[in-house]
Amino acid sequence: MPEFKTEPIVVPSDSGLLPAGERDRRVALTSFRGGDSRVQVPTREVICYECGSKSRVPSAALSANCIHCHAHLNMAxxxxxxxxxxxxxxxxxxxxxxxxxxxxxxxxxxxxxxxxxxxxxxxxxxxxxxxxxxxxxxxxxxxxxxxxxxxxxxxxxxxxxxxxxxxxxxxxxxxxxxxxxxxxxxxxxxxxxxxxxxxxxxxxxxxxxxxx
Ligand SMILES: [Zn+2]
Structure with a gap:
């Protein structure tokens, strides 16, 4: 009798987050691409005061999370x-x-x-x-x-x-x-x-x- 193996549904990863390649693929699938009508939110570059890494955040935001260390960043x-x-x-x-x-x-x-x-x-x-x-x-x-x-x-x-x-x-x-x-x-x-x-x-x- 041939052995039947199912494909794993969950992509295994240590962090519990999706691996970068899979994440980017899903983001690309679900992102809105309206060509010229695409809304450009003005952003600014900030340096996280916890880890020192750079992130881009919407200019009008009053707080955000660092994309690197997930620290809460106050912008007020x-x-x-x-x-x-x-x-x-x-x-x-x-x-x-x-x-x-x-x-x-x-x-x-x-x-x-x-x-x-x-x-x-x-x-x-x-x-x-x-x-x-x-x-x-x-x-x-x-x-x-x-x-x-x-x-x-x-x-x-x-x-x-x-x-x-x-x-x-x-x-x-x-x-x-x-x-x-x-x-x-x-x-x-x-x-x-x-x-x-x-x-x-x-x-x-x-x-x-x-x-x-
Ligand atoms: Zn950080």
Whole structure:
């Protein structure tokens, strides 16, 4: 009697998810292809703050899940007000610290951040981190662009790393910049600065030693 074997209905896979090839085939079968009438949802590229991988998400979305590590990604903008007790912020949106806010041990991961209050802690921004109020930051700072406004004294307790740094006020501490540091007229940069390109404009001052 010939042996009868059925085909497995479920495609075996360790993760419980469909293998990539099978998944893509099914997605292709069920995806709508309307040629020119196809609706293009505007998307933006985000970097997951948990695993560091890039994903594309709809621009208007307020939250999403990382396609790599499935972490929940908050995309809303966050306001930190005076009297706020919130100490941890994780968002792909922007953070604004309002004037008269005083907070230490604040931990922020976001896109752009504007600091008008006196806050300390650690800040990681994929975009611009701008200080509009004098403060001493005890934790580490990392940003694509770090800006210290005119009249602002920023003291770095544990140092800062950025691609570009623009100093219009006073910045002191250990600074590491991948691309460029610009010290503008009337500004002072004090401390140890590691950067391949430090430009001190006329009227600006750089006190310290660079490692290049
Ligand atoms: Zn992730």
């Amino acid at each position: 903008d966050v306001e930190i007000r005076p009297g706020s007790r919130r100490l941890t912020v994780r968002t792909l949106g922007d953070v604004h610290v309002q004037p008269d806010t005083v907070l230490s041990h604040l931990s922020v991961v976001c896109r752009h951040m504007e600091v008008e209050g006196r806050v300390s802690g650690s800040f990681r921004c994929s975009g611009t981190l701008r200080f509009c109020e004098s403060t001493r930051v005890g934790g580490t700072i990392s940003a694509r662009r770090l800006v210290v406004d005119k009249g602002v004294q920023l003291e770095l307790g544990s140092g800062a790393a950025a691609e570009e740094v623009e100093v219009y006020g006073q910045l002191s501490g250990i600074l590491q910049a991948k691309k460029k540091v610009t010290v503008y007229r009337g500004a002072v940069l004090e401390g140890n600065c590691k950067c391949p390109d430090i430009e001190v404009r006329p009227g600006g001052r750089y006190v310290g030693n660079d490692s290049y």
